[in-house]
Amino acid sequence: MTVQRTDVVIIGAGHSGLAMSRRLTERSIxxxxxxxxxxxxxxxxxxxxxxxxxxxxxxxxxxxxGYQGDDPxxxxxxxxxxxxxxxxxxxxxxxxxxxxxxxxxxxxxxxxYSIQSDQGGWNARSVVIASGANSVPHLPDCAAALxxxxxxxxxxxxxxxxxxxxxxxxxxxxxxxxxxxADELARAGRRVVLSVGEHVRLPRDYRGRDVFWxxxxxxxxxxxxxxxxxxxxxxxxxxxxxxxxxxxxAVDLAALRELGVELVGRLGTVRDGVALFSGGLxxxxxxxxxxxxxxxxxFDAWAAATEAPVDAAVDAPHxxxxxxxxxxxxxxxxxxxxxxxxxxxxxxxxxxxxxxxxPVLDAKGRVRHEGGVVDAPGLYLLxxxxxxxxxxxxxxxxxxxxxxxxxxxxxxxxxxxxxxxxAAGPAxx
Amino acid sequence: xxxxxxxxVKPPSVTxxxxxxxxxxxxxxxxxxxxxxxxxPHARPAHAAHDCRETTMSTTTAPVDNGVNxxxxxxxxxxxxxxxxxxxxxxxxxxxxxxxxxxxxTIDRFIGLGAEQQHKKAFVxxxxxxxxxxxxxxxxxxxxxxxxxxxxxxxxxxxAVAQNRGIQLRSVTAVVEGDHDILGILGGDPEVRNxxxxxxxxxxIDADASKEDIAALVAQSQKRSAVFDALTxxxxxxxxxx
Numbered sequence: 164m165t166v167q168r169t170d171v172v173i174i175g176a177g178h179s180g181l182a183m184s185r186r187l188t189e190r191s192i193x194x195x196x197x198x199x200x201x202x203x204x205x206x207x208x209x210x211x212x213x214x215x216x217x218x219x220x221x222x223x224x225x226x227x228x229g230y231q232g233d234d235p236x237x238x239x240x241x242x243x244x245x246x247x248x249x250x251x252x253x254x255x256x257x258x259x260x261x262x263x264x265x266x267x268x269x270x271x272x273x274x275x276y277s278i279q280s281d282q283g284g285w286n287a288r289s290v291v292i293a294s295g296a297n298s299v300p301h302l303p304d305c306a307a308a309l310x311x312x313x314x315x316x317x318x319x320x321x322x323x324x325x326x327x328x329x330x331x332x333x334x335x336x337x338x339x340x341x342x343x344x345a346d347e348l349a350r351a352g353r354r355v356v357l358s359v360g361e362h363v364r365l366p367r368d369y370r371g372r373d374v375f376w377x378x379x380x381x382x383x384x385x386x387x388x389x390x391x392x393x394x395x396x397x398x399x400x401x402x403x404x405x406x407x408x409x410x411x412x413a414v415d416l417a418a419l420r421e422l423g424v425e426l427v428g429r430l431g432t433v434r435d436g437v438a439l440f441s442g443g444l445x446x447x448x449x450x451x452x453x454x455x456x457x458x459x460x461x462f463d464a465w466a467a468a469t470e471a472p473v474d475a476a477v478d479a480p481h482x483x484x485x486x487x488x489x490x491x492x493x494x495x496x497x498x499x500x501x502x503x504x505x506x507x508x509x510x511x512x513x514x515x516x517x518x519x520x521x522p523v524l525d526a527k528g529r530v531r532h533e534g535g536v537v538d539a540p541g542l543y544l545l546x547x548x549x550x551x552x553x554x555x556x557x558x559x560x561x562x563x564x565x566x567x568x569x570x571x572x573x574x575x576x577x578x579x580x581x582x583x584x585x586a587a588g589p590a591x592x
Numbered sequence: 593x594x595x596x597x598x599x600x601v602k603p604p605s606v607t608x609x610x611x612x613x614x615x616x617x618x619x620x621x622x623x624x625x626x627x628x629x630x631x632x633p634h635a636r637p638a639h640a641a642h643d644c645r646e647t648t649m650s651t652t653t654a655p656v657d658n659g660v661n662x663x664x665x666x667x668x669x670x671x672x673x674x675x676x677x678x679x680x681x682x683x684x685x686x687x688x689x690x691x692x693x694x695x696x697x698t699i700d701r702f703i704g705l706g707a708e709q710q711h712k713k714a715f716v717x718x719x720x721x722x723x724x725x726x727x728x729x730x731x732x733x734x735x736x737x738x739x740x741x742x743x744x745x746x747x748x749x750x751x752a753v754a755q756n757r758g759i760q761l762r763s764v765t766a767v768v769e770g771d772h773d774i775l776g777i778l779g780g781d782p783e784v785r786n787x788x789x790x791x792x793x794x795x796x797i798d799a800d801a802s803k804e805d806i807a808a809l810v811a812q813s814q815k816r817s818a819v820f821d822a823l824t825x826x827x828x829x830x831x832x833x834x
Contacts, residue, residue, distance in 0.1 A: 361815075395673065431826040442824035446814040453808045491790060526676060 166284040169193050170576060172276070173291040174268075176202045176259045178225060178248060179546030180293035182561035184257040185226045186569035192576065194287075196257055197280060199264040203248035205295055209319045210241040213347055215407035217339055218557050219373050223247065226562045228254050236373065238407020265294075269520040270539065274579050276521075288579065289541040289572050292519070292530065296547045297512035303335075306508065308433040313498055314505045318344070321507060324351035330504030331355070333438065333496065335430050337362045338401035341509030342414040346406065349422040356496060356503065357419060358440060360429035364451040364486065365403040367411050369459060370466075371478040374405070380473070381465035383458070384554035388534050391549065398549045401511070416448060416486050427493050438496040448486045455483055514547070535568050541575050543568050660755035678706045685717075693727045694720040739768040739791070742819045746793060749813030759805060762798040791823065 171187055173180045176198035187194045200208060216223065221235035223244075228251040230239070239247065252259055260282065267279040268290055278285040300317035309315060314328050318340045324347060331354035334345045345357045365374050378384045391397045406414045416426055428441030463480045466473040496503065516524060523531050523538045531538040534551040544550065545564060554560035672679040681704035687697045700714040718731030725733075732740070743766050754761050770791045776784035797806050814820045 428824070434826070439826045443814065443820065446811055446820075449807070450811045450815060453804065453811055456804065457808075 166277075166286055167195075168286045169195050170287060171195075171289045171291060171572065172197060172278050172285050172287040173293055174265050174278075175199075175293040175295060175546070176248075176252060176257070176261070177205065177293060177295055177546065178203075178251075178558045179295075179561045179565070180291070181248060181252055181255065181257050181259075182226050182565040183291050183293060183543075183545055183569060184259075185228075185255045186565045187572075188255065188257075189226075190569060190573055192569075192573065194258065195285065196259040197263045197265055197278070197285075198259055198261045201249070201261050202252045202259060203245040205297070206241050206245040206248070211318070211321045211323060211344075212241065213323060214241045214340075214343070215239060216244060216558070217403065217405045217407055218375050218559065219407075222375055222379065222557070222559045224559050224562055225251055226255075226565065237409070265518050267518050267520050274540065276541065288576055289543065291543045291545055291568070291572070292516075292537070293545045294514065296514050298515040299513050300508060301511045301513045302508050303430065303510060305430065305432045306506075309506060310436045310499065313503070315508065316505060317508045319512070324348050324353060327353075328504045331502045332505045332507060333358065333498065333503050334507045334509055336360065336401075336509035336511065337404065337416070338509065338511070339403060339405055341507075342404040342416075342419065343406045344507055344509060345419050345424045346412075346414045346422065349419065349424050354502065355419075355424045356427055356493075357424050358427050358430045358438075359416065359444060359447060360401075360441075361447055362401055362416075362451050363403040364415050364455040364483070365405055365458070366415075366455070366483060367405060367413055369462060370480060374403075377462045378553075379559075381462055383461065384552065384557075384559070386553050388549055388551055388555075394549065398547070400548075416451075416488065417484065420487070425493070426488055427496070436498055438498060440492070440494050440496070442492075442494055444488055444492050445490065448488050452483065452485055459483070535564060536571055540579070541572075543572060656755065656758050656760045658751045658755045658759075658761050660752050662752070662755045665752065666756075678704075680704070690718075690730075692720070693725070694718065694730045735770060735772060735788070738819075738823070739770050742791065742793065742817075742823060743768045745817045745819035746795075746810075746813050749817050750795070750797065750809050753809050753812045753816070754799065754801075757805070757809070759809065760800045762800075763796075764798075765796045767794045768792070788823075 170192050171194035173183050173187075173194060173196040176184075176196045180196050180198075181202070184194065184196050198204060215238040218238070219235065220230040220232060220237050220239060223230040223239060230247065251257075263280045263282040265278060265280045267277075269277050271277050271286070275286055275288050276290045278287060278290065300319050302317070306315060316327065321344065327348075332348050333356045334341050334348070335358045337345075337357055337359040341357065342362075345355050349355045367374060369377055388394055388397075404415045406412065412418070420426060426444065428444035429447070431439045431441055433439070459480070459482065466477065466480075498506075513528070514530075516528065516530065519530075521539050521542060523542065525531050530544050530547075532544045532550075535544045535547075537544050545568060546555075546561065548556045550556075550560070551564045551567065552560065555564050681702060683702050685697045685699045687695055689695045695718065697717045697719065698714050699711065699717065701708060701710050703709065717737060719734045719737065720729055720731040721727035721733050722729045747764055747766060750764055751761060768791065770788040772788055773781075773784045775781040776786040795810050797809070799806060799809075801809070
């Protein structure tokens, strides 16, 4: 197969890869974006149809593009996100090579990288990893201990209530996805037991404004990775219990409980067909309430202190009702006896780096990086939780992150020019 | 605290309460592992350095002293992340039957930081049952020792979290109660479990902090408590005969 030569290979044509493509085009840096499927592949093929963005449409901002519709306060569905990104790719004329799966990236001796794909090879001086933080569903070990009569579904494969076998559902995990699926299934008339570990409670609206308006304006989303007390922990905080919906409904634990969802503690293990849950539910709920209160305190303090007339433009401060849970929640669930036919693993995703043959992974398989500058010259990471700032976790973070990393990348290209390229010329090898 | 450039500004003190010199301390582990440097070609932003100064000021000038060496613990956290094998501890108690329901447990050595460790001295706990169980009541019932362990663990957590958050404690007391239907252990009702049905801990804390901050202290101490976890989550336990 041929080996093509370019300055930068971007892996992944999601919002991050495309934003970086735009930044490199702005700097006239030669590059290609390799995408295993079509643009925004995971939004098309690996998310359930009912999924909507947590963030309001006005916040779907991209360099030279983003949401342009007439519903700034709405929330895009997965298919609409895919459509928006496909449009964006055309808009910025991104050099995307679709249906191209990267199989290996390794460092060449001369400071360049060799990229192997199922569609041939590339040689590049810089590689941007934008392949997504949420590639492989992460299941606890006890998944293997579930009886074979139970249908196990990950949130990557879940497609809606009607696609599940009849019967009750145990949803494991109460971050955004778990809370949303518990809500969707309970509304579809299913019996739902929700196993709740550490979680983040947020109100959809506060003082008459979307919570993301508050986080955006008050500077919460601009808090940098090197300002956070414990960045490892902060990068692993679960996504908030929110859903994007026309009626702006809540999917926090109180709302789910009202729908009849039974709340239990974190899943400890499964023994002889019996799921065992932690007895610490009350504390995880209390912690989430306290954290939510602290965030609202921060919003209020900002509103009171800022020069913009915010306090006058929003409703008066108020506090959330403490979340009530059963003081002695169920510790054991005999799945078969209780009519549970499906377990949904909403226990998070991990990125996939099995193609990355550069020694930059730590003992836990995470890329070692400082704000996206990976621990290998010319290698960059984009589109990861709290990569450079809290905003990085959302689509909205790509604009600033890609701007800063493109600057770093351009400096890298300049400081290590490809001398051999001058001699050999930029021709195909 | 996770910022490695903080350490030259104020090196943490070097002991966790006079460990015997042959022992490896948490801070030796930190030094051995070394903290990784991942400095990008561009210098760190200026406000990162500012963070360090703030940290230093709060730890050197703040009068908060709960007798907890936060710097050492946070340093150990960073170091052990880099060398997770050293974080593998094995705790140990040996036990000997005395007579009747009375037994003595000795706690002396444990494994951790990649080496055999030893307490300053051997500690002896005893277990027995009260007279209402037709026993001689030489010592607490083991279930009471479990409650005491929970209180000890949570209280240590309160102190550590308070130190880290700059909260001065004046007094921390707690009452721990465990509801127990003894028909289980007596074999009197197969539907009753042997262990506690419910455990309640009530803290009374006097500190320089708001009610909310104190609630957060207690919540965080549960989140990081080994005994709370051991009681609330299933654990595989293997009992064998040597």
